[in-house]
Amino acid sequence: MSNPNHPKPGAVIKTDPIKTLKDVKAIKKMLAGNTRDLCLFTCGLSWFMRAGDLLSIRVGQVRHLKPGESFVLREQKCKKIRNIAIGQNVYDVIQALIKSMGNDVSDDSYLFQSRKGGGKLAVPTLGAMVKSWCKSINLVGNYSSHSLRKSGSYLNRVCYGVDVATLMQVLGHSTQKMTMQYICVQPDEVQNCYLREL
Numbered sequence: 001m002s003n004p005n006h007p008k009p010g011a012v013i014k015t016d017p018i019k020t021l022k023d024v025k026a027i028k029k030m031l032a033g034n035t036r037d038l039c040l041f042t043c044g045l046s047w048f049m050r051a052g053d054l055l056s057i058r059v060g061q062v063r064h065l066k067p068g069e070s071f072v073l074r075e076q077k078c079k080k081i082r083n084i085a086i087g088q089n090v091y092d093v094i095q096a097l098i099k100s101m102g103n104d105v106s107d108d109s110y111l112f113q114s115r116k117g118g119g120k121l122a123v124p125t126l127g128a129m130v131k132s133w134c135k136s137i138n139l140v141g142n143y144s145s146h147s148l149r150k151s152g153s154y155l156n157r158v159c160y161g162v163d164v165a166t167l168m169q170v171l172g173h174s175t176q177k178m179t180m181q182y183i184c185v186q187p188d189e190v191q192n193c194y195l196r197e198l
Contacts, residue, residue, distance in 0.1 A: 016141035017154035017184060018134065024155070026137045035100045037129065039093040040112050040121075044148030045155070046090050048170050051123045051145035052076050060107025063098055067091045080172055154183045 018024055024045065031038040044054055053076055061071045070085040086094070098105065101113075110120035127145040134143040153171055156162040168179040 014142060015144045015146045015150055017147060017151040018139065018143075019151075019154060019158070021155065021159055023137060023139060024151070027133050030133065030136055035093070035097045036112060037133075039097040040126070040129075041133065041148070042093045043090055045152040046087060047084050048149050048152050049073070049084075050075070050077060050149060051126050054148070055110070055112055055121050055123065055126060057111045058107065059098060059101070059105055059109045059111050062086065062094050062111065063107065065091070065094075075172065078172055082172070150183065153179075157183055 018027070027041060028038060031041055040054075043049075043057075044051075047054065053073060056076070057073075061073075065071060065086045067086055067088045067090075070083045073082045073084050074080070075082060094111070097111065101109070109118070112121050113119065114121050114125070123145050130145055130147050131143050134141070134147070149171075153167050157164070157167060164176045164179050167183065168176050171179060171182065173179045173182065
């Protein structure tokens with residue numbers, strides 16, 4: 001018997017990005033009283049990581065970093081080495097989270113801990129959290145753990161004008177076409193070419 005929560009073999013599942021800074025701010029406001037979840041959401045948007053990499057970060061990798069400094073990450077999927085920079089907003093939420101963990105939290109502890117026993121959060125748990133955050137501000141779409149990485153790249157492109165070549169490097173894609181399809185802006189940009197008055 002097939003599981004209704006899983007796609008059929010060969011099916012394409014589209015994960016949506018959060019598409020406006022207004023929605024990002026609304027989710028951050030909602031999470032303001034939860035240091036772990038606010039940090040998780042902020043880092044997820046800012047670091048363009050796959051969920052498994054994000055949830056594997058340990059306290060010691062980021063505890064002593066200042067804004068503008070970076071740490072090294074080896075991606076689980078592609079085995080690529082990436083240097084991840086710390087922005088001021090990320091620094092602030094990381095420091096608040098580590099402080100909330102207590103003075104004796106070890107460098108080997110996971111930064112994003114499960115409420116059950118202190119191990120790391122599981123990717124499906126993060127997916128359920130992202131869905132609930134988006135639902136709570138009435139966003140319509142298919143949201144998952146992957147939406148954080150996708151949202152960060154989408155918002156950098158649409159709101160801040162970051163070029164596709166840069167996003168391609170940040171995401172570790174091999175072609176610009178792959179990046180445009182990934183961040184869900186290619187159809188809009190192509191359509192806009194037809195609508196401009198020249």
